[in-house]
Amino acid sequence: MLTLTSPVETWAHRWPAGPKLALLALATTGLLLLSAPVLLAGAALATAGLYMTAGRGFARTGARLLWPLWPFVLVVGLWHLWTADLTGGAAILLRMLTAVALANFVTMTTRLSDMLAVFQGLARPLSPLLPPRRLALAFALVIRFIPVMLQRMAQIEASWRARSPRPPRWRVLVPGVLAALDDADRVAEALRARGGAG
Template identity: 85%
Template sequence: MLTLTSPVETWAHRLPAGAKLAALALATTGLFLLASPWALAGAALATVALYLTGGGRFARTGARHLWPLWPFVAVVGLWHLWTADLSGGAAILLRMVTAVALANFVTMTTRLSEMLAVFEHLARPLSPLLPPRRLALAFALVIRFIPVMLDRMAQIEASWRARAPRRPRWRVLVPAVLAALDDADRVAEALRARGGAD
């Protein structure tokens, strides 16, 4: 639960966590400045090439982490088909998938302890109000939990489809919330067993 770092060692694992997070922030900002679907498609292809530099196994694992995005892609795509705004829809989808893929790349190549150290350093000015260690841990856990919860939602939806012919829609929300609370309890117990966040 606490780590989604890829076991496949790549060149990106050796880069400093701060540099990767800064590059992610700049790249994401750049994606939102691009308006042309062709430019965004180029960014998406560059992201695919980035994954492939880690090898086939690494790229396949990254693609599996992105699979839970398909409901969002489907909804946005269908809406823009219905409104006949194909260019705008393509730009939104390319921007969203590329940004999530870049964040996933950083997550897969950065250890939780390294990410925690970066956030703790950035949170140091807030130390009179909030202990930097706790704030850093909260940020790091949010980043780690997002793909885990997306994967859990996909599992719950698959279980529903195996038992019922109807589409799950809102019915998966309660099990998903309960699963999130259960995961949070387990992480809290693990943290307490290791001495807490201090």
């Protein structure tokens, strides 16, 4: 649970965490500044090409990590169909999918310890108020847990569909929250076993 680094070794695994996180910040900022669907589609294709440079197996794993976003895609798509704003809807969906895919790429190719070191360095000016290691660990765990929880929700929904013909909808919220609490408890135990966050 403490790591989502892909076991498939790629060229991106050899890049330091700092430059990768900086490029991710620049790329997501650029996506927010773009509004034309054509440009955003180009960014999405470039992201897909980035995954393909790491191999088909790596790209398939990256595509699976995007699958849990389908409820958001459905809601945003239906809303913009209803409001007849197809251009705006396409821009939002392309921006969201590309940003998450880029974040997943960094997550899959960066060790948690390397991310922790970067965040710890950035948090050093706040040391009089908060221990940098704790703040860095919090940032790193948030980045790691987003795809984990999306994947867990997809598993819960799949389990529901295997047992009931009705759509899951709100019924998966309670199991999802319980799974999140269980995962948090396991991570806390793992951290305590390793000496804590301090």
